[in-house]
Amino acid sequence: MDLDRSELADFLRRCRARLEPADVGLTAGSRRRTPGLRREEVAHLTGASVDHYTRLEQGRGSRPSRQMLSAVARALRLSEDERDHLFRLAGEEPPSNRHGPTQHVRPGLLMVLDRLHDAPAQVLSDRGEVLAQNAMAVALTGEHQPGHNIIRSWFTAPEGRALFPAEDHEAHSRSHVGQLRAVLAARPDDVALIALVDELRAASEEFDLLWAEHVVAVRRAEHKRFVHPVVGELDLECEALLSADHGQVLVIHTARPGTDAYERLQLLRVVGLQDLTVGP
Known part of the structure; x- marks a missing residue:
């Protein structure tokens, strides 16, 4: 297949023009002379320069990578x-999508995510991959590139467990293993999932032992404790909203007004957003 620079440029311009900043979780800022997002806003959202x-929209760019195309989408x-x-x-x-659900975040889930300004929220695949985060989720758990797998990192990069109380670690481990077991039972031909399970069984004795116990659990609403530095x-409170095909889940963390957790969450919002606006 050949790169069609002119058609690609036209498609990108038209898609950008139909969106307003509020549609993607941004503030409008100064007065705009033309409708739609600015090029620098789209670049910011994709992580590109x-x-x-701009070169892509002008039909002058080099062939974009698949990663870049997914980010633009x-x-x-x-x-x-x-x-x-x-x-x-x-x-x-x-x-x-032959071997599992798409990694493309559904627009409906993104629309909800964009409107959650005061609660940490992120979209995950049922294999544990982070597909999208809001600013509060970044402030709470750190920034993850799309595709980062929280289950893999739990068992292979244990330093990340410091975000959770030590007495909760076993429950988290069982939940992660049970989630993968339930998904594999529903999708036994998912080659990416099979590869992930094989990788974790080889890399983590803890995962292998829990897998042998045949732990099964599907992610649902629950309490979750974090130890933020x-x-x-x-x-x-942890709420999980499933997509229509159950292949993606929007995970939202909230606290009841008037509680100590609520006050700390409000402080996190201030501290976290300040950190995100500080340049290098």
Whole structure:
């Protein structure tokens, strides 16, 4: 497939023009002369340089990577059909969904995520991959690139467990293993999931022992405690909203007004957003 620079540029411009800052969780800022997002806003959302994205819109850019195309699809809130069209214009085969749910975040979940300004929230795949985060989630758990797998890191990078009280670690381990076991039972031909389980069984004795116990659990609403290095311990409610095919889940952490956790969450919002606006 060949790269169609002019059609790709036109498609990107039109998709950008139909979005307003509020549609993607941004503030409008100063007065705008033209409708839609600015190029620098789309570049920020994709993690690319403004120059790189501008060249794509002007039909002058080099062939974008698949990672870049996925980031653009998320930033412009494209449907799956629109995402596939974007990939074809760029001379790439669209991502295959044959062996599991799409990693493209559903626009409906992103719309909800964009409107959650005071609660940590993120979209996860049922394999444990982080697909999108809001600013509060970054402030609470740190920034993760799309595709980062929280289950893999739990068992292979144990330093990340410091975010949770030690007495809760076993419950988290069982929950992670049970989630993968339940998903594998529902999708036994998911090659990515099979590879992840094989990898973790080889890399982590703890995972292997729990897998042998045949622990099964699907992620549902629960309490979750965090030990944040700045605001201290937060005891939060964890709500999980499933997509229609159950392949993606929007996880939201909240606290009841008037509680100590609520006050700490408000402090985290102030501290976290300040950190995000501080330049290097």
